[in-house]
Amino acid sequence: MARPKQSATEITAMRERILNATFELLTQQGLQTLSVRAIAEQVGVSHMTLYTYFENRDAIFYALRERQRGKKHQRRAAQLQEAQSGDPCVVMREVLASYARLAEEHPRLYQFLWVHTAAHATQHHQEHRFACNLNHLAALIEIGVERGFFRQLDPDLAAATVFSFVNGPLILYHSGHLQDRDRLRAIEAEALATALTYLKKKEC
Known part of the structure; x- marks a missing residue:
């Protein structure tokens, strides 16, 4: 079943949630061991969902x-x-x-x-x-x-x-x-x- 289309506001809100989670994990464990899976777990979504909003881990870091x-x-x-x-x-x-x-x-x-x-x-x-x-x-x-x-x-x-x-x-x-x-x-x-x-x- 196709995922419902999100509004620009919903996309922005999810990107902010991802960046907030990344920031929190970054201050706790540093850059080297911080994975997309860890970020996804912190947000409460699957790691594949993150790729809907960011191309890869480095793209998340750049946005942050x-x-x-x-x-x-x-x-x-x-x-x-x-x-x-x-x-x-x-x-x-x-x-x-x-x-x-x-x-x-x-x-x-x-x-x-x-x-x-x-x-x-x-x-x-x-x-x-x-x-x-x-x-x-x-x-x-x-x-x-x-x-x-x-x-x-x-x-x-x-x-x-x-x-x-x-x-x-x-x-x-x-x-x-x-x-x-x-x-x-x-x-x-x-x-x-x-x-x-x-x-x-x-x-x-």
């Missing part, structure tokens, strides 16, 4: 990354407004610290976003994800420079520099190249302080 990016866009808009009306140093500190906080509270999610790359994510998509983060940092830096809080720096170069300061140690740790957690935390604190010192004109 895009959804997370959309949520970040909303937060970033609020951060830019706060930097315009408040203290850009405080906003920048929070943005840079959020990478380490994500890695600490949701290590598997951090690995998913910044360490592991799904086959479905092309080089263009990877570059786009980095560009979105760097563009946001550059916009904050430009505001800080214009308002006299940050030194006269090239915003794009400065954004790449501070991003590397704070994420370099995290990526090394979560890719297995740095294994001492206490050492990581010490480097994190030093990296954040160094990034802010590099930027600031006034005391942050």
